[in-house]
Amino acid sequence: MVCGGFTCSKNALCALNVVYMLVGLLLIGVAAWGKGFGIVSSLHIIGGVIAIGVFLLLIAIIGLIGAVSHHQVMLFIYMVVLILIFIFQLVVSCSCLAMNRSQQERFFDETWTSMSNRTRREMEMNVNCCGWLNTTDRREQFAEEFAFCNAECKKSKTPCETCGNKMLNHAGEALKILGGVGLFFSFTEVLGVWLAFRYRNQKDPRANPSAFL
Known part of the structure; x- marks a missing residue:
């Protein structure tokens, strides 16, 4: 059977939805890694990526079931939701890539x-860092924070890295990965909508010839 046939469309749509499931899991995993430090949770954009990953995973499952069973309603729902995910994912991905270090620092x-002093001390212990950022306008504040810091790095000969640098580097890597992956795969969702529309209007050769399509 040629590639434009029913079976080819079905297999292509199934394969694409398996890829979407993997992408959804990847987005959730990277976003969770980006929230590994408690302070990173302040970036609502990462929460948006997790939401996209969850929705993409769920709609991929619906699309996979709809493709296997050639279910008209499920394929229609799949197309509508996938278009919405495409728009939302495109916006969030561009926001991830556009967010620079100064904006992250402000967040x-x-x-x-x-944060309370107790929460700061706990975070310094968990992340193994001291103070926020040792900049010119923060020298006195940083010195005070460093004095009360109980991180393991203070016991070693290596100078403690500031929590600000660790957080910003960590968030920067997470945002680049999330933005790049999300932007690349958002355009494949247009292909998914086209495939679903095309497959939905094809006749199953094994079905009753008088069945409505």
Whole structure:
């Protein structure tokens, strides 16, 4: 059978949905890695990526079931939701790639300032860092934070890295991966919609010839 046939469309749509499931799991995993530090949770954009990953995983399962059974309603729902995911994913992915270090620093600075001293000490212990950022306008604040820091790095000869640098580097890597992966695979969702529309209107050669399609 030629590639434009029913079986080829079915197999292509099934394969594409398996890829979507893997991409959804990848987005969830990388976003969870990006939230590994408690302070990173202040970036709502990462929460949006997790939501996209979950929805993409669920709609891929619906699309896979619809493709296997050639279910008209499920394929229609699949197309509509996939278009919405494409739009949302495109916006979030571009936001991830567009967010620069100064914007990230502003988000994190607000969160660090709102934390209690106890929470800061616990985070310093968990991440093995001291203080926020040792900049010119923060020298006195950093010196005070460093004095009360109980991280393991203070016991070694190696200078402690600031929590700000660790957080920003960690968030920067996560945002680049999320933005790149999300942007690349968002355009494949257009292919998914086209395949589903095409497959939905094809006749199953094994079905009753008088069945409505």
